[in-house]
Amino acid sequence: MSKPAASVRELIREHYSTLTQSERKFANALLENYPAAGLASITIVASNAEVSTPTVARMVQKLGFKGYPQFHQALLKELEAQVSGPTQRRANWASEAPEGHLLNRFAQAVTDNLGQTFSNLDYEQFDRAVHQLADTEGRLYVVGGRITRALADYAFTHFQAIRQHVTHMTSSSATWPHYVLDMVEGDTLLMFDVRRYETNLQRLAELAAERGVKIILITDQWASPITSVAHYTFNCWVEIPSAWDSNISTMMLLEAMISATQEEGWDETRERYERLDELFDMTRLFRKFS
Template identity: 90%
Template sequence: MTKPPATVRELIREQYASLTQAERKFANALLANYPAAGLASITIVAANAEVSTPTVARMVQKLGFKGYPQFHQALLKELEAKGSGPTQRRANWASEAPEGHLLNRFAQAVTDNLSQTFSNVDSEQFDAAVRQLANTEGRLYVVGGRITRALADYAFTHFQAIRQRVTHMTSSSATWPHYVLDMVEGDTLLMFDVRRYETNLQRLAELASERGVKVILITDQWSSPIGSVAAHTFNCWVEIPSAWDSNISTMMLLEAMISAAQEERWDETRARYEKLDTIFDTTRLFRKFT
């Protein structure tokens, strides 16, 4: 399968070290409000970033674009991809699908997604997020959306065993104000939001952030708007030959976080595991073979 073209965000990360100070100023402004900050004319985006028009022109050429119009079109295509539904996604794949069995195409797509995802994870940001997830001084809240609520449930099951003070927020946004009521500075909110991004999740993130809660966002390669208030954002590549996106890379990143949080507080977690096993034995929840 042909590797999908890099997003503008990826290109900026790849070329960031080669950018001048002024070019980095524009790049940072774009990433802070991505991709909206690059969707106006070159004069407007330059003015908004407080750089010169030639600075913008030079930077987009360093990213591999012939000029600003091509750069602008790339951002528009990314924006279109953000809002596409299942029918359009399948149409995109069907028009470009290579020959070969679906299983092979699927396997290649998933492999590419995993590679792209983990090559774009900043290790320092990952470590900081894990420390936050493992810190029991604050409460950890976990929530997902229509599709990603399954990921939130999986995360809750593991983090509840790893640490104390974990709350799984229901999928009904009507109940969220009750959770927000008890949120305080120092708490953490782990959120999952992928295209088509859910407005209720964004509002929840904003309300939590206003209360001093640190938001950790796991999203797709196009990035949920929640990223504007998140302390840590992790992008996972999700496209596959299907009308639906894949959660494989998202689950892989989540499992890496769970494993790292377990190691972060292993002595306490081991004691919890042992007590939990004792309770399981008492309730005879699991079958014993010895």
């Protein structure tokens, strides 16, 4: 399976240091409202970013496009990928699927996803996010969507053992105002949102951000709209030969965060683990082997 083509967002990050000041102005305007800011004509997008048309033309060529039409088409394809449902996703990969067993194609796709995810990971941002997750001065809230609520549940189970003051928000958005009511500046909200992005999660993020809550977002390569209010955003590559997206790279990133958070405050965490084991022994929840 061939390596997935780089997104326009990735190309901008890769070539950002080579851009002029005016080209960076357009690049920043595009990233702030991605990909919508680049879906109009070249004259309109240039005007909206307050740069000249030649500036836009030069920048798209620096990104490797022959001209603005090819750049525009690439953004349209990304937008189509963002909103595609299971039937369309399967049609996309089935029409391009190489010969060979599904297991081999699946394994290659997952391997590519992991490579893409970690090669695009900002390690300094990762460390800052982990420091935020380990900060027990504030409460940690965890929430996911229709598919990602399983990831949120997994995260909650581990973070609850690692640190105090952890709240798992229910999957019912009707109950979320009760949680928001108690959110204060200094709290942290760990969110999972992948395509199709959920409007209720976006509104929750906006309400939390207004209260000074630090938002850590784990999303896919196309990036949830929550990115606009998130303090830390992590993009995970998710496409596989299936009608559904994969959570493997997302889970690996989450487990790395859990491990790093555990190490951040190991002395306190170790004591919690020991006390927790004592409680498990008292309740005889788990079988002990001699």
